[in-house]
Amino acid sequence: MTEHQQMINAIKSDMLSLCVDSDIELNSFSEYFRFISQCLQKHFEIKYSTFLKCEGDLLKPINSEIVCSLTFSSLPYALVDSYFEQQKVVDIPYFLRGKIEFKSMTHMILLKVGKKNPSGVLLFQTTSQWERFNNSEYAEEFINLISIVTETMSNNLEIRLNENQYRKLYSMTDLFHSTMDIDLILQNVLVTIRENFPNFRTELILSNDQDRQTTINIKPFDYLSERPSTIEAFVSGEITTEQDVDLNCLLLNAPIKGRQAIYGILQVTVPIDYSFTATQKEFIRMLAHASGNALENAKLYHQSYRLISDLQLINETSHKLNMRLDINDMLIFLQKQLMKSCQPMELCFVFIENGKYEITKSSTTLFKTEEGNVYIKHAENHFKNTKDPLFIADFSRLISDEIKYKSMMAIPMIVEDCINGFSIVLHRDPYFFSFDSFKLMQSLIHHSSLAIANSRLRNQLQEMVDRDHLTKLFARSYLDQFVENSLVKDDSGMFLLIDIDNFKRVNDTYGHQVGDEVLIQIGEQLEKTVGTRGICARWGGEEMSVYIPNILDDEALKVAKQIVDVIPNSTEPKVTISAGLITWHKSNRPEFQTVFLHADTALYTAKNNGKNQVRIFDNSMQLQH
Numbered sequence: 001m002t003e004h005q006q007m008i009n010a011i012k013s014d015m016l017s018l019c020v021d022s023d024i025e026l027n028s029f030s031e032y033f034r035f036i037s038q039c040l041q042k043h044f045e046i047k048y049s050t051f052l053k054c055e056g057d058l059l060k061p062i063n064s065e066i067v068c069s070l071t072f073s074s075l076p077y078a079l080v081d082s083y084f085e086q087q088k089v090v091d092i093p094y095f096l097r098g099k100i101e102f103k104s105m106t107h108m109i110l111l112k113v114g115k116k117n118p119s120g121v122l123l124f125q126t127t128s129q130w131e132r133f134n135n136s137e138y139a140e141e142f143i144n145l146i147s148i149v150t151e152t153m154s155n156n157l158e159i160r161l162n163e164n165q166y167r168k169l170y171s172m173t174d175l176f177h178s179t180m181d182i183d184l185i186l187q188n189v190l191v192t193i194r195e196n197f198p199n200f201r202t203e204l205i206l207s208n209d210q211d212r213q214t215t216i217n218i219k220p221f222d223y224l225s226e227r228p229s230t231i232e233a234f235v236s237g238e239i240t241t242e243q244d245v246d247l248n249c250l251l252l253n254a255p256i257k258g259r260q261a262i263y264g265i266l267q268v269t270v271p272i273d274y275s276f277t278a279t280q281k282e283f284i285r286m287l288a289h290a291s292g293n294a295l296e297n298a299k300l301y302h303q304s305y306r307l308i309s310d311l312q313l314i315n316e317t318s319h320k321l322n323m324r325l326d327i328n329d330m331l332i333f334l335q336k337q338l339m340k341s342c343q344p345m346e347l348c349f350v351f352i353e354n355g356k357y358e359i360t361k362s363s364t365t366l367f368k369t370e371e372g373n374v375y376i377k378h379a380e381n382h383f384k385n386t387k388d389p390l391f392i393a394d395f396s397r398l399i400s401d402e403i404k405y406k407s408m409m410a411i412p413m414i415v416e417d418c419i420n421g422f423s424i425v426l427h428r429d430p431y432f433f434s435f436d437s438f439k440l441m442q443s444l445i446h447h448s449s450l451a452i453a454n455s456r457l458r459n460q461l462q463e464m465v466d467r468d469h470l471t472k473l474f475a476r477s478y479l480d481q482f483v484e485n486s487l488v489k490d491d492s493g494m495f496l497l498i499d500i501d502n503f504k505r506v507n508d509t510y511g512h513q514v515g516d517e518v519l520i521q522i523g524e525q526l527e528k529t530v531g532t533r534g535i536c537a538r539w540g541g542e543e544m545s546v547y548i549p550n551i552l553d554d555e556a557l558k559v560a561k562q563i564v565d566v567i568p569n570s571t572e573p574k575v576t577i578s579a580g581l582i583t584w585h586k587s588n589r590p591e592f593q594t595v596f597l598h599a600d601t602a603l604y605t606a607k608n609n610g611k612n613q614v615r616i617f618d619n620s621m622q623l624q625h
Contacts, residue, residue, distance in 0.1 A: 004136040007043055011142060014039050015149045029053060030062045032153050036146070040124060044133065048104045049124035053154070056275045059121060061101070074273055080121060084110040088143050089134060092123060111147040119150040158279075185298065186218065189266065189291045196283070197268070205230065206256070206264035221264055229253055230265055237262055239285055241276070248272050252281070254288035258296030259388070266291070327452065331362035334423075334448050341444070342437045344425035346405060350376060351413075351421035367424070374403065375424055379410040383419050387412055391438045394430040406430035411442050413449040420449065468538040470516060471523030479537035483547055484592050490549040491586045494534075494556035496563070497599040498526075501576045501611040503542040510573060518571050525570040529563055545599075553583045560614040568612075576612035578603060583616070 033051045040046040052059035058074040083090045088110045096102045105123040112118040124130075133139060186204060193202045207221040223231060229242035233253035240253045252268040266288040270276075331349050338347055348363030357380055359367055366372040378398075382390055390410035396403055405426035413421045423445055427433065468475050474482070486493050500506075500522065507515040519542065526536040526546060534548030548559065560581045568574045580602030584590050590598070602617040609615070 004133055004138045007133065008138040008141055008145075011039065011043055012145065014042075015145060029154065029157055032157070033062055036122075036150075044130040045127045046124050046130060049122065050102070050105070051120055051122055053120040054118050056277065058273075058275055074275075077118070080108070083108075088112070089139075096123070109143060109146075111143075111150045113144075113147050113151050116151070119147065119154050122146075185291060185294045189287060192287060193266070193268065193284070197280070199270070201269040203267045203269070204256075204264060205267055207234070207262070218264075227251070230267065234262055234265055239281060243272055245272070250274055252276060252284065254284045256288050256292040256295065258292040260296060263292055263295050328361065330448070330452060331360055334444065334452075335362050337444060338423070338425060338441060341440050342409070342425050342433060344409075344427050344433075346372070346424075346426040348372070348376070348424050349421065350379070350424070352419065357421075366426070371404065374399070374401070375405070375408060375410075375426060378408075379422055379424055382410070383412055383422055387414055387417075387419060389438070389442055391433070391435075393433075396430070404428060407432040409433055409438055409441055411445040413445060413452060415449050420452075468523075471519050471538050471544070473523045473526070473544065474535050474537040476537060476539060479535065479539075479545060479547060480592075482535055483595060486547070486549045487584075487589055487592060487595070492551060492584060493547065493549045494551050494559070494581065494583045495595050495599050496546040496556075496560050496614070497539065497580045497596070497603045498522075498544045498546070498563070498577050499579075499603055499607065500542040501578055501607075503575070506573065506575060514573070518573070518575055521571045522567060522575075522577070525566060526563065529559070529566065551583075556581065556583045557614075557616065564612065564614050578606040578611045579614040580604070580606055581614055581616045 029051075036051070037046075037049050040049050051062055052075075053062055054077060055074075057077055059077050059080065060074045079095065080093065083093060089107060092102065092105045092108050096108075097105065102123060104125050106126045107124060109122040109124075110118055111120050111122055133142070189204065190202055193200060204218045205221050205226070206218050221234065226234075227242060227244075229240040229251060230253045232238075233240040233255050237255050237257050239255070242251045242253075243249075244251055248271070249269050250272050252270070254266040254268070255262050256264040256266055266284065268284060334349075335347055338344065346364045346366045348367040349360045350363075351358050351360060357376065359376070367376060375395075378395075379390060389412060390408065392398065392408040394406050395408050396406050405428050407427040407430055408424065410422050410424045412419045413423070423441075425433070425441065467473065467478075483493075483495065500518070503515065503518075506518055519538075522544065523536065523538070526544060530536055530546055530548065533551070534546060537545050537547070539545045546559075546563065548556065551559075560579055564577055564579055567577050580599045582590075582595055582598045582602060584595070598617040601621045602615045605621050606613050606615040615621075
């Protein structure tokens with residue numbers, strides 16, 4: 001193997017390490033380039049190198065071992081593009097060599113993959129090792145390799161940056177939904193911008209806060225003194241930009257916009273030659289929009305809670321719902337509160353289960369009819385496209401059919417920005433519900449949504465505790481409790497303990513994944529055979545069990561034999577099972593532990609007498625065991 005071939009293989013190994021480490025350690029492009037610089041020095045003894053990263057039509061330097069001049073922030077890519085028409089490695093042009101930070105550089109490499117936009121330009125001081133390598137057949141392979149890795153790392157870093165930004169935006173939006181403190185909302189807008197863009201200068205220009213005391217440093221919006229681009233953004237509701245030559249800066253104006261009005265401008269100031277990316281603009285727009293909605297919600301919130309009775313009602317509801325009520329008790333209580341506050345004639349709660357809508361028992365009978373289904377379908381279609389609540393003064397204007405109930409309000413149950421369901425109230429008279437009632441119902445549902453979701457989650461978690469995660473059969477703990485209760489209240493019962501014959505051979509031959517599939521197949525067949533007469537459980541490992549209460553001995557043996565016979569035809573690869581059976585009657589109720597012990601003894605006998613069979617326990621087995 002030649003020297004240069006060994007070198008390119010070593011470089012590939014280094015690049016592979018870089019790709020692996022980038023998911024764990026490298027959080028910025030400068031950290032990535034530091035690794036590249038070390039690689040260049042290691043293999044080519046190149047001590048001086050720097051990188052100009054392509055951002056739009058500009059080349060911008062990143063932090064490196066060379067300290068860049070404060071006066072140099074970017075240059076148009078078009079200035080260097082023509083130098084790379086014939087080859088990717090060229091002498092550094094005069095206008096770059098004239099800058100103090102690049103005076104020691106001699107060559108530059110264009111990092112570009114195919115016809116894609118370039119990732120950037122690598123500048124370095126050549127060495128004899130590089131000259132020899134550059135004349136070898138592996139030079140082009142090296143340039144392509146580093147171009148691909150650079151583009152990949154750049155894309156990964158951008159994705160990670162976007163994820164972090166939107167994660168912070170999500171957290172801030174979640175905070176907005178949980179607070180009505182306007183100062184806290186405004187403060188978090190500024191904090192979020194500064195955390196994501198530490199080099200930007202931000203200012204809040206609000207139109208409706210001049211006469212309100214606040215601890216946040218804001219600027220009142222003044223039509224007479226504001227810049228034209230700021231006024232345009234406020235009037236149009238769209239982002240605008242303007243270059244301020246006098247102040248040598250670029251201004252970006254993002255309207256703080258709610259559903260009903262525009263409340264101000266989030267103004268971002270950057271150097272005049274800075275170029276905002278589309279992602280940055282979208283992030284700032286979403287941040288301003290979220291803050292506008294939050295400010296609007298805060299304003300409406302304060303208006304809706306002016307009446308003491310409404311506040312007392314919400315406090316009572318919140319207190320009650322935090323008492324870990326059962327989901328049905330919780331909905332019944334919420335139904336009473338809505339009836340008392342909004343005085344509807346009909347009411348329903350609808351939950352979304354696996355993409356389907358389920359009407360709860362706490363709903364009035366109207367919604368279980370075709371007449372009530374009209375309102376539910378309308379709400380369904382609405383909430384498929386938006387999370388905004390519904391406030392309809394006269395529903396008859398929206399539908400051609402004759403309807404009985406004209407006034408309608410529908411509020412979504414939102415948890416973690418997802419709609420889990422909704423509540424509907426109806427009244428026959430048009431324009432019956434006031435806007436205060438609408439806001440009050442929103443507040444009640446908003447305060448209840450998390451408690452309702454937690455109650456449903458508790459039920460789901462209990463189901464997970466009661467079920468084996470692999471086979472979906474009941475867990476051993478649930479079986480124990482079921483059998484113990486049955487021994488007290490039922491007249492008879494059967495307990496069948498099952499073991500898969502030669503199961504280790506299945507795992508050794510086909511692998512544990514196939515073994516798991518066999519366990520799942522047997523579990524499904526057990527539930528199919530037993531049905532609703534009893535329960536099936538995973539006893540542990542390759543052992544399963546069946547318990548059926550109130551069953552005669554003959555029928556118990558019949559069921560046991562049926563299970564043993566059907567399993568080989570229900571599994572792939574085919575397996576057989578051995579089983580131990582015990583039955584009991586109320587005339588001689590066994591002890592709880594005795595049931596399991598005798599079934600285990602009978603199973604032991606079945607295993608020792610040829611397997612693939614069921615044995616019923618009798619006292620003689622104890623001696624054998």
